[in-house]
Amino acid sequence: MKRSLVTALVVFAALLAGGCAYLTPTLGQIPKGERLAEVERSPQHRDGVFQNEVASPPRPGGLAFAMAVIRGRFAPKDRPTPPVALPTVKTDLKALPAGEDIVVWLGHSSYYVQVGGKRLLVDPVFSDYAAPLPWMVKAFDGTTIYSVDDIPDVDAVLISHDHYDHLDYASMKALLNKTRVVIAGLGNGAHLAHWGYPAEKIREADWYTKLEIAEGLTIHVLPAQHYSGRFMDRNKALWASYAVETAQRRLYFSGDTGFGPHFERIAQRFERFDLVALDSGQYNKEWADIHMNPEEASKAAEILRTRDLLTAHAGRFSLARHAWDEPFERAAAASAGKPYRLLTPRIGELVYLDGREQQFSRWWVGLE
Template structure:
């Protein structure tokens, strides 16, 4: 019996040593610059005045459990590890077009999508770049969440000078350290949620480049030209402490049109409110991908994307958050197939450009192929 006790004691000691070792390695690894910085000082003082900040973290307007009732974290983890989900990423290289962004006439209103949620936009003489991720990965863990073949054809050097870089939130598939560093001298202003600027300042951006906003605020671009920062139902966080910075969606109202970018977030009544508040939206760029009924509260299902687009009173919609990284268990092309199905007979036009294809915001006759069909 004493021998068994000694073995158990020794096993426990080894187990505790392993836990301490893993904890120490994790702590040291997470001190790398790519993990960013938590808000402090004057930045934190401003955050603490926000009506959306309580008990040391930001809250959604109506709190919901991340996991849908009936699902469990252990159950979802087990399914992800042990259950086989077919076609989660393409075997073929994705088709794409390499548009020369630096030589586009500045008076042309257009959007160029780069895969996932990254896109470039020219609108009434201003250049925007949203959630750029030009590295091969959307994860801080080496070798994980890699970009699909053919999806990563753009890099920071391909970008012209950017007037406003829009950052919806600080998750790795929307805020990439390597990309942010490479763009530092090309970006005039970064518009982001309260607290997200801490990452950028830590990475060498000047304070005057950073415009941090709460929900329901605005950035005056020019007379009759405004960026409105709107809510979404999601989260922020690059480590083990979520909710320290704020997540946003954007409504850009130029003299010519209104463009809405949803960022990430589950469905709620904000779309109807935004549609009522701003009137018809000319273009909606909507998150549509990396969803699961188990976490429906933080990522919309395709049928919800279609409903939200109608409630926005959008005339045109581009689905994003797909076709570059696998972050969910559905087939990689399911978001495109589903949103195409759910958009039939809807009052908006669905635009499905391939990566790099220029979408003219002023051409209602422009057509788009189902480029994902036939890709294995």
Template sequence: MRLVFATIFIGILSIMAYCSYASAATPAYDSPQFQDGKFRNAKALREYSLGEMARLWWKAMFDKPAGTVPTGTVPVRQLTQAELLAAPDNTLYRLGHSTMLIKLGGAFYLTDPVFSERASPVQWAGPARFHAPPIAIDALPPIKAVILSHDHYDHLDHAAIMALAAKTEHFLTPLGVGERLVDWGVERAKVRQFDWWQGTEIEGVRFVATPAQHFSGRSLRDRDSTLWASWVILHEDLRLFFSGDTGYFKGFKEIGAKYGPFDLAMVETGAYDKMWPDVHMQPEETLQAFLDLDARWLLPVHNGTFDLAMHRWQEPLERISELAAGRGVALTTPEMGEALDLRRPHAGRAWWRGAD
């Protein structure tokens, strides 16, 4: 019975978070993206009625197709702190979903850290992990900076932030997301917030918050009270792009023109559906975004860890693999916890095929 009530709660929360109803008071921000008390996309998203969202929720909760969760074991390469400290610079480890651990200039940087069992406002219900993280937070080396793309539960994990707060020097966020961290108890001096096209440099690594097409919110009344962003990461002659969550939009070409060519683009490929085309990309759009960015290697992220849509869990990786092969795109699909040399990436293997 508790699971039934939890399911209903999560569904109602999702409906209300996505619809444009009255929001709680939001601080005013001096930003072109902030209008009438909310952050906006360059192109307005389609608004859904409560009835449409209720039907979507019902389908997601009670009419999901088979195969959205693996029946086998997702391969994970366990990591140790000693191994990470001994790793060469310019190494990336995918820890799950959109969580990447990147070593640059002898320091470690972490994107959208989610380590909790569920991507949910409660830990007794909601989307559960397919696999454990390759390393626990307390085993991580000191983190130079955490880079956040937006405030949704599968990208901003309260428990992870609290566990990381003492061992992290800086938290880099879009506007408003940093205020959440401060409210949670993170020292304000550690938090830096940015509008699109703004950034900072930390010990020779440059970070720029770049546009994305998405939305935000963690409760019934805070829709779009914080900004969402993608990120450009520059170190020496290495150029990386991290998409966060986004629908396909013309901003990819602008980002590519300003900061490309990229050595590696980490682009979302998962949790998509034709019912919400504005805020997540189909694999064909992921490929086009990669081409717009003018990148050498594509790392598809936002897949393989949580059940957040109606497609089979392996489908995003299968589809992007086929599309990349057809266009001659260099695709890398490292296992969770597998080291990836950012200067000489390898293709990886189709690890998802053994975990049906």
């Protein structure tokens, strides 16, 4: 009995050590030193953490939060994954003419963007999982069609926040030599520096900051209603949304966000948008303040006076309890008769930004 107990303890210790070794780089780092001092100067940082403009209900932190996440992964869900591999189109991104203004949905909240002769990535996740452990959040079959090798060199990577389905360790490591700069909210640079990014490639910014990252290309760092944290520490890094602006185009990527007054304030700053990509998947009444449902995204699209709307945060990972295709069905219903166009491209399908007429199928219907 004693020998069996010792053996079990040795095995447990080995597994724990191996797990820590695997997780340590993936978890990233919290801000320290001068980076922490800059974080603490932000108007959004109060009582030791970043906070939303509209206060969110208190939620458990630390180990209680980690256990809640694990319980959520095993909670009953309504058709959480598609019955077959999703239909996709693998466009050769390296062959696209540099002068074409284009957005390509890469699944979930990841986008490849060409605008004003510049190339961007938004929340790039090329891994087959969106969690620190591979069994937790697996991508839908057929959706991991792109790797970093398929991406041309980019002028900037925009990171909305540090959750695993938006800031992916393996993807960012592989992109180190392919991007000129990474833009993220205050505090997120601690992760990037820990993963080998030099200081000159990290641009951290507070809300309502305007960054001129290349001639003719401006990135506006804007508010979102969400939270941050990769494990035990929450809200040590700032979450954000982005407006991408050139002389001809204006785009908006919400990242993860609840519906709130920040949309009105953003609309006051910009006359219109050519295209917006809005959080409208992975909604749940338990986190209604920090994620939008499709009807709220439709309302936000009207406030932002956009010509085109792309749904985001759906179609690759299942994080909520609703059916995998429900966000697309509800978005289509909510957008009927609205002043904007709902665009429903497959992963990898080109979306042109010049206003041309484009027809996209209801590709999520009838899969079996």
